[in-house]
Amino acid sequence: MNTSDGWRPLDYAKVGRSSVRRRARGMTHSEAVAALEGAELDAHLARRDEAAADDGGRRAAELAEWQRVVQLLAAIGGPYDPDADIVVQEELAEDRRRQEAEQQHRQEQQQIADRADELAALAGAGRLDRTVASRPGDEAARALLDNYDYRVAAVDDWLAHALATHSGHYAAPDTRATAATLLPAPVRARAALLAALARTGAPVDGDLEFVGRLAQADPDATTALAAWLDNAAAVKGGAA
Template sequence: MNTSDGRRPRRVPEARSRAGAPRTPIDYAKVGRSSVRRRARGMTHSEAVAALEGAEQQAHLDRRDEAAADDGGRRAAELTEWQRVVQLLAATGGPYDLDADVVVQEELAEDRRREEAEQQRRQEQQQLADQADELLGLAGAGRLDRTVASRPGDEAARALLDDYDYRVPAVDDWFAHANHAGHYADPAAVGLLLVSVRTCAALLAALARTGAPIDGDLEFVWRLAQADPAVTNALATWLETAAAVKGGPA
């Protein structure tokens, strides 16, 4: 997919480059538990007891070896897991079966839920990135106007844009005119817009009430809204009041 101005689609930060990204910390305790479960597969209770005794002896030796003790908790997790397996087989009689181990199956199900949630999050982030590229493409082609309906997530897509891109002011201008229209007719959705966008929209609305044209080059409105939203809002309120007085009874 290419945007309308020929640029490659935007990608979320995680998908752009994995080379310099921080690696996920290794869960040494989880590694230890997995190791025990693989080794315990098919063991009887007596075999698991022997394995537990060996793990206890190794743990005793490790307490005297600082290098071995610095294993991120793997040895302790292995010992605890052997103890659990022994207790399980004492109740079931064995042999040990991963597929029948409720604890293991619950952990695997939780891992799957986390993976699915992470995949969903990545998909949503990519959709926002594509949405941001679409807005930029329309702005670059001069087709981002009031005929383009706003959609849920547009404000989140805007947050992905680089402010130094020359098309961003056109995108923000579209947001200001989209204020209280389409998706942003919902007050809750309006609250998601950037402060500068809401401030600019308020000033544009106030200018319109005075009868001044608001379809020309109003870059000063954006500069004022971005530089000092409080002053911009104060000016919008003053203009609204002035327009109301002017339009009132003589």
Template sequence: MQQHIDRDREDLADDERGPAEVGEWERIAQLLATTGGTYDPKADAVVQDELAADRRAAEAEQQRLQEQQQLAARADELAALARAGRLDRTVETRPGDKAARELLVHRGDYHPVVDGWLAQALADRSGHYADPAARTAAVDSLPDRVRAHAVLLAALARTGAPAADGELEFAARLAQADPAATNALAIWLDRVLAPTELAEAGAGQDGAQ
């Protein structure tokens, strides 16, 4: 074994892999000297650790590919629903829909209806956005215009005025044109509605007494 190592050390002197390969031979020689038997990869802790690391890397890559496939499938679904005019409140948002939106933008298959759908779900606190943590994350992840649209829809809902399908489409146009102004309008509506809501609450308490 030592003769083999010495010969490899000479043959690999000018090879970048030389020191590593010679070091591996020396490690195996020391292992055999300790065990006194034939070399068995299954009993080599270093080899087993490397194989385990390779398996973990392969599993992580497989998971990544599956997640990419799932994301692409969800993006395809949202695009198809948007084109068919069926992306509405009956379709619940899911974790990862923001990434699906970004994929649609990246591949040039984006439809503005997707933003309106996300904004409505955020305003209604429905689907994925029923979770407070998801709503908090949306503040940092969704585009300004989507968040502004959601804030205005929520303020308009507090007026109690019924709205037919498509009647609040102007909110999306406002948010697209000027998110800051849309937020300001929502804040103003909240301030105007607050005294009314307090008065209604007080009236309800008086009637209950």
């Protein structure tokens, strides 16, 4: 399973600003003023040309950037140096932060996809059992298999057992609470019933295929049954 890098539409306004900064490098204030006047003339002519007006906002961004450069040079003198322009450097720093975040996201998505492949392969080979510890991100990996991979049923059974027995990363209470928002209702219901059955002393390591069928057919009723079993056990324990 492969993840795509995604596609980002071209930011014409950003292209326009970058173009102005390249052309403005080394300009004095008077030279920038002349360039601004030329940009204003181009914008005026373009307003009468419908084809030229459809530029994705680039022309307006160029005009605004020339205006900013002129104001900057009027305040600090010249020549213009984008490397010393605080606005430019802040934008570049933000671009780097966004690129790093996107790269991290792509890596995380690829790791999830790889884990989904691993779980599916183990399930297909009949080796997805308690010897395989659950770990953070398994809920997202399971979601990738949903609706297109028949092996997701075995993954659901494995996750339900891990959640019921608090094994793997479900040993942490916070992680079990988070699972309630990440796993489908049938998986949570199956885990609840398995845990309730275990608290009655019944073995839950054998073939309990009926638990999965109940949870899939009616998660709410399955969860209610689990609560009833827990209450019954508590009453019995109190009476004893």
